[in-house]
Amino acid sequence: MSDLLVVEDLTVTFPTTRGPVDVVKDVCFTVGSDETVGIVGESGSGKSMTSLAIMGLLPRGAVTRGSIRLDGTELLGRGDKDMRRIRGNQVSMVFQDPLSSLNPYYTVGLQIEEVYRAHKGRSRKAARKVAIEALEQVGLPDPERRVDYYPHQFSGGQRQRVMIAMALVCSPALLIADEPTTALDVTVQAQILRLLADLRRESGTGMVFITHDLAVISSIATRVLVMCRGEQVEYGTAEQVFSDPRHDYTRMLLDSVPRIDDSPIDEVMS
Amino acid sequence: MTTTTVLPAAGAPVAPATSARRVAGALLHDWAAVLSTAFLVLILLMAICAPLISAITGHGPNDFDSAAIDTDLGGLPRGSLGGISADHLLGVEPQNGRDILARIAYGARVSLLIAAAATALTTLLGVVLGMLAGFYQGWVDQVISRIMDFLMAFPALIFMIAILSSLPTGNRSVLLVVVISVFGWPYLARVVRGQTLTLVNREFVEAARVSGASTGVLVFREILPNLRSSLIVMTTLAVPGYVGTEAGLSFLGVGVTPPTPSWGQMISSSVGWYAVDPMYFAVPGAFLFCTVLSLTVLGDRLRAAFDAGEAS
Amino acid sequence: MARYVAGRFAGIVVILFLVCLFTFVIFFTLSPDPALMICGKTCTPERIDQIRGVLGLDQPYFTQFWTFLTAIFVGRDYGSGANLIHCAAPCLGYSFQTNQSVWEMVVDRLPVSATVAIGAAVLWLLIGILAGLLSAVKEGTWWDRTAMGLALGGSSIPNYVLALALQYVLVVWLQILPFPSAVSFSDGPVLWFQSYLMPWVVLATGYACLYARLTRANVIDTLAENFMRTARAKGLPPMLTMRRHALRPALTPIATIFGMDFAALLGGALITETVFGLNGVGKMAADSIAKNDQPVIMAVTLLAAFFVVVGNLVVDLVYTTLDPRVRITAK
Numbered sequence: 001m002s003d004l005l006v007v008e009d010l011t012v013t014f015p016t017t018r019g020p021v022d023v024v025k026d027v028c029f030t031v032g033s034d035e036t037v038g039i040v041g042e043s044g045s046g047k048s049m050t051s052l053a054i055m056g057l058l059p060r061g062a063v064t065r066g067s068i069r070l071d072g073t074e075l076l077g078r079g080d081k082d083m084r085r086i087r088g089n090q091v092s093m094v095f096q097d098p099l100s101s102l103n104p105y106y107t108v109g110l111q112i113e114e115v116y117r118a119h120k121g122r123s124r125k126a127a128r129k130v131a132i133e134a135l136e137q138v139g140l141p142d143p144e145r146r147v148d149y150y151p152h153q154f155s156g157g158q159r160q161r162v163m164i165a166m167a168l169v170c171s172p173a174l175l176i177a178d179e180p181t182t183a184l185d186v187t188v189q190a191q192i193l194r195l196l197a198d199l200r201r202e203s204g205t206g207m208v209f210i211t212h213d214l215a216v217i218s219s220i221a222t223r224v225l226v227m228c229r230g231e232q233v234e235y236g237t238a239e240q241v242f243s244d245p246r247h248d249y250t251r252m253l254l255d256s257v258p259r260i261d262d263s264p265i266d267e268v269m270s
Numbered sequence: 271m272t273t274t275t276v277l278p279a280a281g282a283p284v285a286p287a288t289s290a291r292r293v294a295g296a297l298l299h300d301w302a303a304v305l306s307t308a309f310l311v312l313i314l315l316m317a318i319c320a321p322l323i324s325a326i327t328g329h330g331p332n333d334f335d336s337a338a339i340d341t342d343l344g345g346l347p348r349g350s351l352g353g354i355s356a357d358h359l360l361g362v363e364p365q366n367g368r369d370i371l372a373r374i375a376y377g378a379r380v381s382l383l384i385a386a387a388a389t390a391l392t393t394l395l396g397v398v399l400g401m402l403a404g405f406y407q408g409w410v411d412q413v414i415s416r417i418m419d420f421l422m423a424f425p426a427l428i429f430m431i432a433i434l435s436s437l438p439t440g441n442r443s444v445l446l447v448v449v450i451s452v453f454g455w456p457y458l459a460r461v462v463r464g465q466t467l468t469l470v471n472r473e474f475v476e477a478a479r480v481s482g483a484s485t486g487v488l489v490f491r492e493i494l495p496n497l498r499s500s501l502i503v504m505t506t507l508a509v510p511g512y513v514g515t516e517a518g519l520s521f522l523g524v525g526v527t528p529p530t531p532s533w534g535q536m537i538s539s540s541v542g543w544y545a546v547d548p549m550y551f552a553v554p555g556a557f558l559f560c561t562v563l564s565l566t567v568l569g570d571r572l573r574a575a576f577d578a579g580e581a582s
Numbered sequence: 583m584a585r586y587v588a589g590r591f592a593g594i595v596v597i598l599f600l601v602c603l604f605t606f607v608i609f610f611t612l613s614p615d616p617a618l619m620i621c622g623k624t625c626t627p628e629r630i631d632q633i634r635g636v637l638g639l640d641q642p643y644f645t646q647f648w649t650f651l652t653a654i655f656v657g658r659d660y661g662s663g664a665n666l667i668h669c670a671a672p673c674l675g676y677s678f679q680t681n682q683s684v685w686e687m688v689v690d691r692l693p694v695s696a697t698v699a700i701g702a703a704v705l706w707l708l709i710g711i712l713a714g715l716l717s718a719v720k721e722g723t724w725w726d727r728t729a730m731g732l733a734l735g736g737s738s739i740p741n742y743v744l745a746l747a748l749q750y751v752l753v754v755w756l757q758i759l760p761f762p763s764a765v766s767f768s769d770g771p772v773l774w775f776q777s778y779l780m781p782w783v784v785l786a787t788g789y790a791c792l793y794a795r796l797t798r799a800n801v802i803d804t805l806a807e808n809f810m811r812t813a814r815a816k817g818l819p820p821m822l823t824m825r826r827h828a829l830r831p832a833l834t835p836i837a838t839i840f841g842m843d844f845a846a847l848l849g850g851a852l853i854t855e856t857v858f859g860l861n862g863v864g865k866m867a868a869d870s871i872a873k874n875d876q877p878v879i880m881a882v883t884l885l886a887a888f889f890v891v892v893g894n895l896v897v898d899l900v901y902t903t904l905d906p907r908v909r910i911t912a913k
Contacts (some may be wrong), residue, residue, distance in 0.1 A: 055815055057811065057814055057815060065655060072698055080820075083817075084817045084818075084819070085817065087817035088816035088817035088818075089817055092815065092816070093641070094814045095808065095811070095812060095815075097808060100807065100808035100809065100810045101808045101809055102812065103809040103812075103813070103827050103828050103831070104809075104827070104831070104905075104906065104907055105831055105834075105905065105906060106906075107906075113671065114816070114818060114822070114826075115816045117819070118817055118818050118819065118822070150906040150907070152906075152907050163812075166812075166816070179895070180817055202893070208611065236660060270802065300733075356672075393880055404694075419593075419597065420597055420600055420601075423601070423887055423890045423891050423894065424598050424601060424887060424890075425603075425846075425849055425882075425887055425890065426731055426868050426885030427852055428849070428850070428852065428871075428882055428883055429605070429865075429883060430611070430850070431871050432605075432608075432883065433608060434869050434881050435871045435872065435874070436608070436609060436874065468823075486649065488879070502847075508834050514740050517740055518740060518742070518853060521742050521853070522852070522853065522856070522868065523872070524871075534740075537742060537743060538742075539748070540746070541746065542858070544746045544749065544750050544754075545749075545750065545754045547755075548750050551743070551746045551750075552747070555740075555743035555746065555747065558740060559738055559739050559740070559741060559743060562736065562738040562739075562740070563735055563738035566734055566737065569735060570734065
């Protein structure tokens, strides 16, 4: 397993009226080409900013330092044009709220097609075929018909499946899932988690899984990074972090969630 | 990082702190808002002190001054810029030499009074009917909503002119206020109705209802205070509209009847003279423009200040 | 869908009927006796009775109203015997002032109002939306602040003040435009364009400023949407992201507002037409009101209300095709 993504000393600074604030500070982690790394932390801990930094999608004014290497090439400091070729193509992202993350004015088919066409430069017809396949792959029934549906015609879980199809349509090397199950019902959460894990394994994609939910991370990640207020407080294999937390903050997080040792999603790991 | 403080639960509803002091503070730091307020205070003072201005300059709003106009030139004001001089600070009207400053000051009384009264009446009608519709829903809402649809489909300007021109020329100012309000309230009521509808189903209103609060308490303690900021903004933005409407109706000759001066009427009577005496329309036009602009800017900034308060 | 449209049509008919009734009752109870006005100075009681008979003014209100309504659909006859005048449907009566058929007057003047409205609409849409877009994209820059300051200012100028100021500057002072007059297109396109230019600008200014502010606010709101972040995360070209993902959601609400504004203008831009002496429906309204010409007042009120309610329906129908969320639930 080779190193797909290497993040070293990543620092993200925002200018504020009260001077610059580091929202991410000296974060280091590695994602292998065929594994899932979990980033855990409360809201505002900097985990989403870390993922946006990888995508090159930080808000205007943010300053980044350190290094983010994808397959050995440096991503930080690249121009927007360069980054556009990587986004959606080599690195793609699934967001928290699938309803607001999909444009309500267009069919899901078009929204999947446009990623494919932007990066692979294929015809509308070819892209449509790929979109239908992608929808089928994420387990959406009747994809030939549903490809022409609008986002509001799907349920929450189905919408997230559409988002996943959209993220995987160009077969990216790395998938960043930013709280992909937080906005969903508990029963649907498990399905989406299993889908993500299955698809990742089948396609050999590396995955960064961001969540505030430790139960979720324990079932899906091989390595875990715990963040608190922009800082990396713990980093190690999932087993290490959960069985022997080194840091008070991790211990506090672990105590705050009831462990569900035999939750159905544990099967994913096996 | 060794401290493990428990962070407050995210997303806990915090009451929007739209305190009057914070809004006032935001406005004080905005030069456009300060300038607008200053201008409006000036106009208000002018309107209040109109008799005083007349007494000082020695020209009433309806005093003819044949010395200030040149009968050889068809009654054009003597001197450049529409007869502006130490005696007549803003010039005189052509043909009869009435002092424009005095007429502007007295006209401000008419314009502001009508706009303020129309705003008050519109707000009263809009709030009462909008809240009735939103609070009781059912057939009450149906009836009020249909009336609003009907009034909003009405060609209001044509109709206002038509009604005003055919009504006996009794007290035109009162008529103007009534006519403007009758066609104006649905725009406010629509918003009030929508907000009341959502408020009625909110937990805190529900809680008050369950704990046995009377309708009056529900309306005045729970719902009305929550409408406050949008009402303030909407009424502030309504005033410039009504200043403009009054001036427009007077311009079309159906507003206040001469010799009572009004800004719109002054502009209207300057139409025939604009080519030879541009100051005649420029002065009332500038006053009208600056007043409407100031009120609009103030309303706009007020809304921004309230919005910022709700976002924080 | 068909049921929805049918329901809306019924609503329109009810509203137009109420507008008719309201206008009729108010004018025929408040205005001075039209027979007296038509009769003029050399009037005898017999002549007044005759006029009343011809116009049907001796009938009860309700009958008069009914005759007025049915005339629109089937026409009506005035007088009898040798003096019989048939007014073919759609009959809106004859002007008390000029004895012209009101319907013909409306048909005559509608093109002028439409020209004013269309020209102004093109101007204000172009300028308003472009300025708003630029301001939104360059939010917070000097361009944004200047444009929005101007927009606030522009929407505060009453259009008759702007009309007089423009006429003074362009016609009297700089003399780059001829004195405004009613010119038809057949008199030469250049002259026609020149004569309509000022009305267009005057009418468009207020709307352009309003639309610029609306566009800016909508685009800024849309740019902050989550789906815009998704579009960027997909690596789409910036122009495509802007055009496809930002503009359509941002401009759809503006399309509906535009529909209403435009429909209202077709009923006559009263002040602008009056100030520039353009013989449109708006000026006809102002003139008829000044002269208490009841059949014409009725007609212009009805016409304006017709445009507003029909415009409302068209906007709602178009909206269902512009916004897919509405389209599906409307069925």
